[in-house]
Amino acid sequence: MAQMSSADSLAARLLSATLMFDRASLLALETLAAESDRRVLRRGEVLVREGDPSDRFFVVLSGRFTVHKEDPIGSVAEIAQGELVGEIGFFAGLPRTATVLAARDSIVLEISRNHFEKATEALPNLREAVTISLARRFATQSPILSRLQKPAKIRTLAIIAAGGSRISPVFMAHLQQEFGAVTRAQFVSRLDVHAKFAGRPIDDQPVLNWLNELEAQAEFVVYVADEEPNEWTRVCIRQADTVLLLANASSSPRLNTSEELALSVHPPSTGRLVLIHDNRSAAVSGTSAWLDERPHVGQHHHVALEDGADIQRLVRFISCKARGFVAAGGGSLGSAHLGVYKAFVEAGGRFDYLGGTSSGAAMMAGFARGLDAEQIDRGTHNIFVKSRAFRRPTLPRFALLDHKAFDRALREEYGDVLIEDLWLPFFALSTNLSSRQPHVHRRGKLWQAVRASGSLPGVLPPFFTADGDMLVDGAIMNNLPLEQMRELKTGPNVIVSFGSSGPQKYHIDYDRIPGRSELAVALLNPFGRAHLPQIPSMLQIIAASMLAHGPQDIAVGDEDVLVCPQVSSTIGFMDWSRHSELFSDVYDRTAQWIEERLRQNDSGLRAVLGNPHT
Numbered sequence: 338m339a340q341m342s343s344a345d346s347l348a349a350r351l352l353s354a355t356l357m358f359d360r361a362s363l364l365a366l367e368t369l370a371a372e373s374d375r376r377v378l379r380r381g382e383v384l385v386r387e388g389d390p391s392d393r394f395f396v397v398l399s400g401r402f403t404v405h406k407e408d409p410i411g412s413v414a415e416i417a418q419g420e421l422v423g424e425i426g427f428f429a430g431l432p433r434t435a436t437v438l439a440a441r442d443s444i445v446l447e448i449s450r451n452h453f454e455k456a457t458e459a460l461p462n463l464r465e466a467v468t469i470s471l472a473r474r475f476a477t478q479s480p481i482l483s484r485l486q487k488p489a490k491i492r493t494l495a496i497i498a499a500g501g502s503r504i505s506p507v508f509m510a511h512l513q514q515e516f517g518a519v520t521r522a523q524f525v526s527r528l529d530v531h532a533k534f535a536g537r538p539i540d541d542q543p544v545l546n547w548l549n550e551l552e553a554q555a556e557f558v559v560y561v562a563d564e565e566p567n568e569w570t571r572v573c574i575r576q577a578d579t580v581l582l583l584a585n586a587s588s589s590p591r592l593n594t595s596e597e598l599a600l601s602v603h604p605p606s607t608g609r610l611v612l613i614h615d616n617r618s619a620a621v622s623g624t625s626a627w628l629d630e631r632p633h634v635g636q637h638h639h640v641a642l643e644d645g646a647d648i649q650r651l652v653r654f655i656s657c658k659a660r661g662f663v664a665a666g667g668g669s670l671g672s673a674h675l676g677v678y679k680a681f682v683e684a685g686g687r688f689d690y691l692g693g694t695s696s697g698a699a700m701m702a703g704f705a706r707g708l709d710a711e712q713i714d715r716g717t718h719n720i721f722v723k724s725r726a727f728r729r730p731t732l733p734r735f736a737l738l739d740h741k742a743f744d745r746a747l748r749e750e751y752g753d754v755l756i757e758d759l760w761l762p763f764f765a766l767s768t769n770l771s772s773r774q775p776h777v778h779r780r781g782k783l784w785q786a787v788r789a790s791g792s793l794p795g796v797l798p799p800f801f802t803a804d805g806d807m808l809v810d811g812a813i814m815n816n817l818p819l820e821q822m823r824e825l826k827t828g829p830n831v832i833v834s835f836g837s838s839g840p841q842k843y844h845i846d847y848d849r850i851p852g853r854s855e856l857a858v859a860l861l862n863p864f865g866r867a868h869l870p871q872i873p874s875m876l877q878i879i880a881a882s883m884l885a886h887g888p889q890d891i892a893v894g895d896e897d898v899l900v901c902p903q904v905s906s907t908i909g910f911m912d913w914s915r916h917s918e919l920f921s922d923v924y925d926r927t928a929q930w931i932e933e934r935l936r937q938n939d940s941g942l943r944a945v946l947g948n949p950h951t
């Protein structure tokens with residue numbers, strides 16, 4: 338009988354969990370693990386190739402694989418630790434149905450037909466268990482999209498010093514503490530490896546085996562690279578599912594060699610850039626220089642070291658639990674977002690990504706700058722009431738309203754703040770009429786993004802970019818950018834939309850709508866105006882058309898919370914004068930609603946509110 342080791346019992350436990358066996362089967366599975374071969378694969382190596390004979394299957398002991406059909410670039414699925422590979426061909430008696438590549442350095446247990454047959458003598462229901470696990474895979478996923486719909490959980494992260502920076506020990510201490518609060522995380526640096534394997538080369542097989550063993554035991558492993566692009570830094574990059582580029586915000590933003598290496602191994606869009614600041618009070622500047630050097634990095638984060646809040650946020654992003662707030666457009670109803678946001682924050686909600694369309698984007702922009710609801714409400718007053726930005730008709734050639742006053746008021750409120758300098762990740766959605774695609778604003782001047790996102794066609798002129806794009810209100814394509822939020826992060830969302838309060842009827846005799854000359858006469862005669870039919874204004878009709886998407890179209894996820902604030906039917910889409918009343922009414926109602934739902938133990942609401950660590 339083969340000698341058993343702790344690695345065999347680990348493999349047996351993984352296999353037992355995948356096949357949903359009980360503890361009684363562990364011994365037989367350990368024997369199977371001890372007798373089977375282990376295979377170490379380097380990143381990019383092929384485990385099975387489409388069309389090859391299927392004489393064995395595999396259990397992933399550590400690492401991650403991608404499944405490819407025909408197209409070697411795009412993958413149809415991801416396979417993570419504990420899962421089976423090659424079971425389809427093996428059990429169906431078919432050639433391999435796909436090519437499977439190691440997405441990082443990985444180890445698999447290789448189960449041959451002989452060993453499998455032998456194991457079924459001790460475990461008669463082994464064959465059935467594997468077939469059930471296979472059937473379960475296909476019952477819960479469409480075969481082509483499969484696991485891509487839910488990305489495989491990230492379990493290893495490499496931290497690389499970015500730009501001219503060194504890795505901040507204060508940041509690392511905070512990160513270790515916050516990770517430790519949510520998961521069994523193991524941090525590994527070159528010093529740890531030296532302490533255990535003094536004198537051995539870093540990519541020696543026993544060292545790699547030890548690292549893979551660590552990965553199998555911890556829930557999360559953080560590889561802390563050296564500041565130089567040496568062998569240890571290379572191992573960190575190869576072992577990691579994803580990379581975090583870490584820099585002191587005041588250092589030089591030039592891309593360094595370790596980063597170049599990391600971004601050539603990992604798809605840059607999965608990487609995160611973390612810029613460290615001593616405190617949160619100062620306005621951030623200079624982020625664009627960092628992003629220009631790393632244009633394809635998926636997300637950047639500003640982290641202040643004065644408390645743990647930003648690091649808790651970063652941990653939520655990495656562990657796919659980042660909380661979003663998605664705000665629909667709704668003209669003057671946008672002030673309702675202030676009430677909902679304030680009530681959630683007071684109930685303990687901390688939001689990690691803010692996004693919206695039109696007035697939803699305008700309100701979220703304020704929160705992303707670090708303002709509170711009252712300050713944003715005062716800004717609304719300045720723009721719409723004091724500056725009368727939406728009450729200045731112009732000659733109706735480019736639009737009905739004079740946009741100059743609106744632009745001036747927006748500039749006064751937002752200054753020259755850039756989206757990339759905001760403390761909280763933020764996006765605004767507009768509609769790009771040049772490409773006929775939704776346009777997600779994640780960089781550039783904040784006031785311009787808000788202006789583009791709320792450019793009601795015909796009411797305000799479109800916004801034109803330096804690249805020649807013509808942008809109008811995001812509501813034309815998507816008044817509630819939930820899909821865009823999901824592309825940017827994984828985790829629960831508070832979604833705020835404006836439902837209609839039932840069909841609104843208009844009792845207008847269509848034949849009485851006057852033609853041009855009749856209208857001119859009626860308008861010139863002060864008494865004639867009173868006799869005109871009570872048709873909503875052009876502005877009101879355009880604004881109402883933008884809100885035609887009802888909440889019944891919203892694909893609310895299991896962990897999302899949908900809020901449709903009740904708004905008095907006497908407040909119209911262009912009724913900006915009642916912003917404070919709307920804000921405080923919705924705040925009272927939402928606070929009450931949250932309290933009731935919490936009393937009923939609503940799990941969705943708990944997931945969004947959580948505690949800062951979960």
Ligand SMILES: Nc1ncnc2c1ncn2[C@@H]1O[C@@H]2COP(=O)(O)O[C@H]2[C@H]1O
Pocket residue numbers: 385391404413414421422423424425426427432433434435436437479480481482483484
């Ligand atoms: N759509 C899919 N989703 C998940 N895994 C797949 C998918 N298609 C193929 N695979 C895996 O890729 C392996 C290729 O070889 P097999 O067909 O033997 O077994 C296959 C499965 O383990």
